[in-house]
Amino acid sequence: MGAKGVASSAAGTAALVYVVLSGRLSSDGAEKVAGRGRGRREDVEGGSEGRWPERAPASWREAAAVASRTLGFAYGETLGKWPLGDIAFGISHYMRLQGNLQHEYAGSNCMPLEGPGVRHELISLLRYLRLCMFFSKKPYEVFLEFGGYDHSDTLIRKSKAKLMKPKFTVVRDETTRCFLLFIRGAISVKDRLTAATAAEVPFHHAVLSHEGRGSSVVAGHAHCGMVAAARWVADQAIPCLSRAVELFPDYRIKIIGHSMGAAIAAILTCILRENKKLSSSSCIAFGPAACMTWDLAESSKDFVTTVVNKNDMVPCFGKVSAASLRAEVMASSWAPDLQEHIQQKRILSLINHSVNLMRSYVPFAHNPSSMVADHVESRMAEAEMKRSEDVVMKKHSALSCCWPYVAAGRQTLEAADWDREAEEKGADDGEHTMEQLMVEALRRSPSTTASRAHPGRQLYPPGRIMHMVALPASEDVALYETPRAAYGKIRLAGSMVKDHYMPRYVETMELLIDRLAEDEDAPLRDTDDRCQSCCCKC
Incomplete structure (x- = not known):
């Protein structure tokens, strides 16, 4: 209490x-x-x-x-x-009627992801997830030690979260030759207020062509609190990132987050990519909140990778x-x-x-x-x-x-x-x-009674979506690339909250990596906390 x-x-x-x-x-x-x-x-x-x-x-x-x-x-x-009767009795009753719908993420319109390349990508993603978890949950010194960084690798750090001003840091990672920008999810009261500011506001970004000769503007709407937070992070981080890219032109920029932090990271990536110096920016979003309308989410498939765990309901939840x-x-x-x-x-x-x-x-x-x-x-x-x-x-x-x-x-x-x-x-x-x-x-x-005539705009998780699905009648998991339309509906399940936590993501990814290694009939590469053996190749 x-x-x-x-x-x-x-x-x-x-x-x-x-x-x-x-x-x-x-x-x-x-x-x-x-x-x-x-x-x-x-x-x-x-x-x-x-x-x-x-x-x-x-x-x-x-x-x-x-x-x-x-x-x-x-x-x-x-x-x-939602009156008391709906919450106390209606949802519980409807959950029993609905049953477990996780199989819908593994339907005929979902593409299974398998093979050595997928396993190597998962090993890399697992390292980023662990780094994100240490940044979010542990003291900063412990995070640096876990990642193999020292204070000279820190470009910028904002250690206290405020309303629409999340905690974040930028570190230089020599192993992957990347500048990693980590954004913490909703942990403090002020973080949760940011997430609760869920009205939709106009948002657009310019998408550069593959040749870099032209661009097109994608317009839509996005989560108000997360747009404001992403713009604040951009104002703080762009100066130091621009200087860093000038000093290390072969380094790329990766923005990483979980939950609210993942949604802010995706919106921030759209903002950074409009800057020519920072156009290499990409995003890894673990369990991101539904944060942008369809066209915006689709336009980010080339540079945002979303990972969803089993029954995690956050990527589906919106007004x-x-x-x-x-x-x-x-x-x-x-x-x-x-x-x-x-x-x-x-x-x-x-x-x-x-x-x-x-x-x-x-x-x-x-x-x-x-x-x-x-x-x-x-x-x-x-x-x-x-x-x-x-x-x-x-x-x-x-x-x-x-x-x-x-x-x-x-x-x-x-x-x-x-x-x-x-x-x-x-x-x-x-x-x-x-x-x-x-x-x-x-x-x-x-x-x-009928709901409002205009309840709002449907928001979706961003980018390319990789969903880790529990196989029926077994403890195994499989990985699928799922269509965005699957996330316009909330699927109730007993584990829909627990599956959102980062330790659950870690457990599922480890099981999935082990299963893919068995399928290849090859020894699994070293996947210790540092994941040192693979980082230079991922």
Whole structure:
């Protein structure tokens, strides 16, 4: 609870600061908050007022305003759209109905990747992944020692993450004759706020022809927080990279990241390649977040390699895919499952605990129909007390916390309808009546209404996608190059969160390398932590 407490305090502080400053920011200041750099801007999807920034905040006032707005946006896109019943029961029920869909990443439209060349590429990728993991999780001195670097190999280092300003470093790697730029993923609260700023903003980049004589512009949209972070990293890194390339013209540039860091790395690579000196830039993205629209993602296939592990859901997760999942969850009939298990008191206590926890973390979230909810609650309590005072005393504490969420968004709901419903069910046992009302109320909550007319633009993982797939009925894994269309849908699985962690990526890649070595019937090359024997040839 320590980390959650810190997150709660940070959220409350940001909200308080924003409220204090909102009256002092002039219209010019507000426009400055909305965005400082070049480029087009657009209104936030869904009708939110104002425009999202395309650059990192330049002051603590801007950071506080963006953080507060991000928290409201994140709440509106999650708990604001997913009522408690959908989260607690609908997703679990739909996951059981759906089953494991990992086989869809190994379908007829997916190309299997095998052979010595693929194994050698994986060995190289595994070394980069381990370096990225050490940079993200270990002290910087340990990272340098693991990579065989000393301080003279460090070109630039930003050791503290801020809102839209991720932690990153650039090191010179003599073994691979590359300048390696590592970007850390979402670990701190400020990193997670960057990832939560998920509105789409316009983004375009120029793609040079293979002969280098001309270029074409690819336009689209990308993740707001990650675009701003990539532009900030570019501003910091371009001067030192330009000097380094002048001193070592035969060195290439590789940008490496995991999760949010991988998505920022892909966007940053698009930016760097527009600079003629840095046009050798390429990217290795491990489990990147869905961060750009289709055309942008396709245009980066020549210089971005994305690696996805098994059921990792992050490359598929976005506003549009989440809205589609929500529609599918509501189409599945989970209410009978709820009614079957609701008499277990542990479920009601879990609901009570969960809602109180959410309220404590989001104290500023305004419920537009809270007055209606309060009236509904009081009328229901009166009706039930007349029938079974003992039952109401046992159940009311657990159910009362749910009614504001059940009633949220139903501004036209009349309290008399609820009272009449209670009267119609009065012949039943009091405890059973409350349970039935809860089930039916959850089913008719705002989750059953249509979503926004324009939920947003579908975002995809960037570049060429290599997916490590667990083979059915075995512990083996296989590698496939999968089409981008496969990542427009969220596939639920019990391991969809665990498979996103870097240690899981390492384990799967090691298994895959071992399997490919057995297929070749040849001894596997040395794959120790340094992977020294292969780096000069990969």
